[in-house]
Amino acid sequence: MHERRSPAFFALALFFALFVVFLYGPTITILILSFQGPQGGLTFPMRGVSLHWFRQLFQGIGVVDIGGALWNSLKLGIVVTILTVVASVMAGLAFRRNFRGATLLFYTAIASLIVPSIVVSLGIALEFRIADDGVKALGDAYSIEWIWDNFTTTMGLFTSGLGAHLSWTFPFGLLIMFAVFNRFNPAFEEAARDLGATPWQAFRHVVLPIIAPAIAGVALFGFTLSWDEIARSSQAMGADNTLPITLRALTTTVTTPAIYALGTVTTAISLTVIGTVLTVVTIVQRRRRRHGSDAGKGV
Incomplete structure (x- = not known):
């Protein structure tokens, strides 16, 4: 006999369906309208189906440099991802042992998650303006004639912009690594050290393969948070515009589906990065299982 569903089940199922529509409906709508x-126009019903607005997007929209903004976001996202992964892993390893000031250092590292993003952006911009005044x-x-003739500002993509993005991505990476190392069994490292492995060899051949999926997660957080960040970038980028800043500017000037085409392209890049990382992690895990199975058969 099959148990009948209670009315609460259907109510919750309806609520979940509405939540999914609310969450992904805007993205799906933009995706569809970009192929008009x-x-x-900017609303339904659609008037034909074509790639016209994508061609117009890559030909240029007015005086806005879409290609330059896209390239800036990619470069910054890659650098932020690498630094977030390295700093998060190192911090996670450091916090495995108690040391003086650990609690204060931890709260300092994650404090930027509490402060509003626009305030962080304004603070970083103010710091670099003070630095500019000091250089002048x-x-x-x-x-110093070089400063008189050539110096403009210390603000830029890989100075103030990089710092603004790291203040957003690093706390997330740190929290992920904390969760991983809190469940990490040190017996694996101890066994490697008993067999004569150096600290670096134990990390490379034992710790790193175990935490590799978490590192992939930190990398995804780093890239996607940097790729989509606008509030912390708004005051801290100087003369360099990232794609989200350009997209926000376009929403006030562009009244064609080209803006939807840009949204579709940026979403596709994000999904491509996520899919690539997940594929690599899956392949690595399968190889590890295969090697472990072969080693077990050999024994």
């Missing part, structure tokens, strides 16, 4: 014909004062004090 040349006479298409140095040039005036010592009559």
Whole structure:
């Protein structure tokens, strides 16, 4: 006999379905509308189906440099991802042992998650403006002509912009590594050390393969958070615009489905990065299982 579903089940199922529609409906709508014909507008019903707006997007939208903004976001996202992974793993390893000031250092590292993003952006911009004033004062004090002729600002993509993005991505990476190392069994490392492995060999051949899926997760967090970040970038990028900043500017000037085509392209890049990382992790895990199975048969 089959147990009948209670009314609460159908109510919760309906609520979940509405939640999914609310969550992914806007993305699906933009995806569909980006394939409109040349006479298409910003709303339904669609007027034809074509790639017209994608061609217009890559040809350029007015004076906005879409290609440059896209390249800036990719470069910054890659650098942020690498630094987030390295710093998070190192911090996770460091916090495995108690040391003086560990609690204060931890709360300092994650404090930027509590402060509003726009306030962080303004604070970083203010710090670099103070640095600019210091550099100009140095040039005036010592009559440094290079500063007089060439210096404009220390703000830029890989200075203030990089710091703004790391203040957002690093706390997430740190929390992930904390969760991983809190469940990590040190007996694996101890066994490797008993067999004569150096600390580096134990990390490379024992610890790193075990935490590899978590590192992939940190990398995904780092790239996607940097790729989509706008609030912390708004005041801290200087003259360099990232794609989210450009997209926000376009929403006030562009009234064609080209803006939807840009949204579709950015979403496709995010999904491609996520799919690539998950595929690599799956392949690595399968190889590890295969090697472990072969080793067991050999024994």
